Amino acid sequence: MSRPLFEAFPRLKDRIPFLAIAKLPTPIERLPQLAPNLWVKRDDKTNSLYGGNKxxxxxxxxxxxxxxxxxxxxxxxxxxxxxxxxxxxxxxxxxxxxxxxxxxxxxxxxxxxxxxxxxxxxxxxxxxxxxxxxxxxxxxxxxxxxxxxxxxxxxxxTIQGCLAFVNAAFELKQQIDAGLLPEPDYIYCPVGSNATLAGLTLGCGLAGIKSQLVGVRVAPSHLGPIPTCTFSTVRKLQRACYQFLCQIDPGIKQHSLTKFRLIDDYYGRGYGHPSDEGEWAQTMFEQAQLELDPTYTAKTAAAALNCCANHNDKKVLYWHTYNSANVADIAAKADLASMPKALxxxxxxxxx
CATH class of the missing domain: 3.40.50.1100 (Rossmann fold)
Known part of the structure; x- marks a missing residue:
C-alpha cells in the first residue's frame, strides 16, 4: 500500500519507511446544519480500533x-x-x-x-x-x-510525525481534485506539539493548495524560558522536515515555506481546562453527531465556527483530530490494582 506523498515523489518511497496502520483517506463531510460554509476532515476515523491524528x-x-x-x-x-x-x-x-x-x-x-x-x-x-x-x-x-x-x-x-501530515495534505489535494470539497479558504487544526500544523502547512505548499492554515494553540507556549508551542517552533519543524525531504529527493521543487497563523485566543485557562467557547462548540457539534474533547478539538472547532460566521463567503475546513472509536469497554478491562499507586x-x- 502506498501513500499520496510517495506518489508525488516516488524517490521517497524506498527511503522513508512507513507502516500502513491507518485507514486512509479519511472522509470529508460537509456540515450545513452547523454552517453552510463548513467542512470537516474526519481524522477521527484513521483506524477502527483507535483513531485520531496520532x-x-x-x-x-x-x-x-x-x-x-x-x-x-x-x-x-x-x-x-x-x-x-x-x-x-x-x-x-x-x-x-x-x-x-x-x-x-x-x-x-x-x-x-x-x-x-x-x-x-x-x-x-x-x-x-x-x-x-x-x-x-x-x-x-x-x-x-x-x-x-x-x-x-x-x-x-518529530520529522517523521511531520511527514505524516505532509502526506495528509497530498491526500487532501486528491480529494479536492476529485470534487469531494472545494479548495478551502481556511483550514483549522489544533496545535499542541506542532507537527500537525507544520506538516499540513508544508504539504499544502508542496501540493499547490492555496488555503490559509490556521493553528489554534491548545498547549503551553513555553516551558520556562524554552518555547514549545509558538510560531517559531512550528516553523522550525516545518523547515527541518522540508530539508529532510530535499536531501532525499533533490528533485523536489524549490519552495518558499508557506505562511500560516497560530492563534492564542481560544487557549482559555490552560492546557486541559475546558473553555466556555469550547463547551459551546461541543454542543453545536453534537448536532452533527461528532464528539469533541475539551483539551484540543473543542477549542479548535469553536475557532472554525466563529470563522464561518465572520466570513460567510469563505470556505472553512475543520481538521478533526479526535478519536471516535468506542474504547470504553477496553478501558473497563484495565487491572487498576497493578497500576502505579501514584496514578x-x-x-x-x-x-x-
Whole structure:
C-alpha cells in the first residue's frame, strides 16, 4: 500500500519507511446544519480500533523505531495524552516495549479513560508530577540512554510525525481534485506539539493548495524560558522536515515555506481546562453527531465556527483530530490494582 506523498515523489518511497496502520483517506463531510460554509476532515476515523491524528504519525514513527533496531520506546505526555494511548496500542501490536513519562493535567472522564487504556495496553507508566519534571526526566534519559532506547518527543512531533501530515495534505489535494470539497479558504487544526500544523502547512505548499492554515494553540507556549508551542517552533519543524525531504529527493521543487497563523485566543485557562467557547462548540457539534474533547478539538472547532460566521463567503475546513472509536469497554478491562499507586488516585478522583 502506498501513500499520496510517495506518489508525488516516488524517490521517497524506498527511503522513508512507513507502516500502513491507518485507514486512509479519511472522509470529508460537509456540515450545513452547523454552517453552510463548513467542512470537516474526519481524522477521527484513521483506524477502527483507535483513531485520531496520532495514527497518521505512528505510520512513520513506528516504522522508524523498527528500522533503528532499538529495543524500547520512550515518550512523554500528560496523564490523559491521546498520543500515549495511540502509541501504547500500536507499539504493543509491533511488540515494542513502551515507557510513558507522564505529568499532571486537570481530571476529566476522558483523562481517566486514557490512563486506563495506556495501562491496559502494557505501557510502563512513569508519573513525574509536573510538566517540568517529566520533561527533565525525558531529556536526561535521552542523553544517558539514547543509544539503546528510542526517545520520541511528546505528541510524536518529530520529522517523521511531520511527514505524516505532509502526506495528509497530498491526500487532501486528491480529494479536492476529485470534487469531494472545494479548495478551502481556511483550514483549522489544533496545535499542541506542532507537527500537525507544520506538516499540513508544508504539504499544502508542496501540493499547490492555496488555503490559509490556521493553528489554534491548545498547549503551553513555553516551558520556562524554552518555547514549545509558538510560531517559531512550528516553523522550525516545518523547515527541518522540508530539508529532510530535499536531501532525499533533490528533485523536489524549490519552495518558499508557506505562511500560516497560530492563534492564542481560544487557549482559555490552560492546557486541559475546558473553555466556555469550547463547551459551546461541543454542543453545536453534537448536532452533527461528532464528539469533541475539551483539551484540543473543542477549542479548535469553536475557532472554525466563529470563522464561518465572520466570513460567510469563505470556505472553512475543520481538521478533526479526535478519536471516535468506542474504547470504553477496553478501558473497563484495565487491572487498576497493578497500576502505579501514584496514578490510581487520578482514576478514583471525580472528573471536573
Amino acid at each position: 495514527i497518521r504519525k505512528l505510520e512513520f514513527v513506528l516504522a522508524d523505531v523498527l528500522r533503528s533496531g532499538k529495543k524500547e520506546l520512550v515518550s512523554f505526555g500528560a496523564i490523559g495524552t491521546n498520543h500515549g494511548v495511540a502509541t501504547s496500542i500500536y507499539s504493543l501490536q509491533m511488540d515494542i516495549p513502551l515507557q510513558m513519562i507522564l505529568f499532571e493535567q486537570p481530571i476529566t472522564s476522558q483523562v481517566q479513560q486514557n490512563l486506563k487504556l495506556m495501562h491496559r495496553f502494557n505501557a510502563q507508566l512513569n508519573f513525574r508530577g509536573s510538566l517540568l519534571k517529566a520533561a527533565a526526566t525525558f531529556y536526561l534519559g535521552k542523553w544517558l540512554h539514547g543509544r539503546k532506547r528510542y526517545y520520541l518527543t511528546a505528541g510524536g512531533s 490510581q488516585g487520578f482514576i478514583q478522583a471525580q472528573p471536573l
